[in-house]
Amino acid sequence: MKIATWNVNSLKVRLPHLLRWLADNPVDVLCLQETKLTDDKFPVAEINEAGYQVAFSGQKTYNGVAILSKLPLLDVVRNNPRFEDEQQRILAATIDGVRIISAYVPNGQAVDSDKYVYKLAWLKSLHEWLAEEMRSHASLAILGDYNIAPDDRDVHDPAAWEGQVLCSDKERAALTALTDLGLTDSYRLFEQPEKNFSWWDYRMLGFQKNKGLRIDHILLSEKLTQRCTACVIDRAPRKWEQPSDHAPVIATID
DNA sequence: ATGGCAATAGAGTATTGA
Secondary structure (H helix, E strand, C coil): CCEEEEEECCCHHHHHHHHHHHHEEECCEEEEEEECHHHHHHCHHHHCCCEEEEEECCCCCCCCEEEEEEECEEEECCCCCCCCCCCCCEEEEEEEECEEEEEECCCCCCCHHHHHHEEEEEHHHHHHHHHHHHHHHCEEEEEEEECCCCCCCHHCCCHHHHCCCCHHHHHHHHHHHHHHHCCHHHHCCCCCHHHHCCCCCCCCCCCCCCEEEECCEEEECCHHHHEEEEEEEHHHHHHHCCCCCCCEEEEEEE
């Protein structure tokens, strides 16, 4: 089973990229973030035609998450039931006995801004809900754009980013709190290339200069960690015309 | 060198992202 995550930064713009990528990478499950579409505009027919069933939770202009799957999506839940939130950032479904969660963690804008406070509160509540979910689902994977670079290996210029949003101690502690629940960053189970990232700024020739961050992650419960045989970042679609600023991350579960 | 790109809403320019 291959499971993947990709922040597409507008599914309206990126639908051709998505279909092309799925043709090249026929993963079993793909979690999307930043679809930026209301549910009535979601391209269900095109995705079905590509061989995928899909659940989605969107809103106008911002956020929006989805899960594509070759197998049926059961027990679909929108949002963290413990966190009152108008922003559509969480979608969960059970696929082939695995609880899959697509998550779009808030960006946080700047340390100590209102959005940063919201990000930390959101993560704290996610932690509480995940603890619960893990009790009822031994096989659980939470995939998405975490907007947190776990450590300095995940940052192109750690000195420049030190203490900044996406790299601050409080954000990293919030991510560590999630892994302390018994979730593992699948990427670090394996030897990985140096300076390998999942996001590059559109500005400053970020991708060409590889000025990026690794902020998109696949966290696995212990049961899935034992079955995980690979985790890779696919930079290929970042080189395509009019790309998303994020690259997909893929984990293989045997 | 502290900007720079891109998407959205909506009709010039503001907001957000990371």
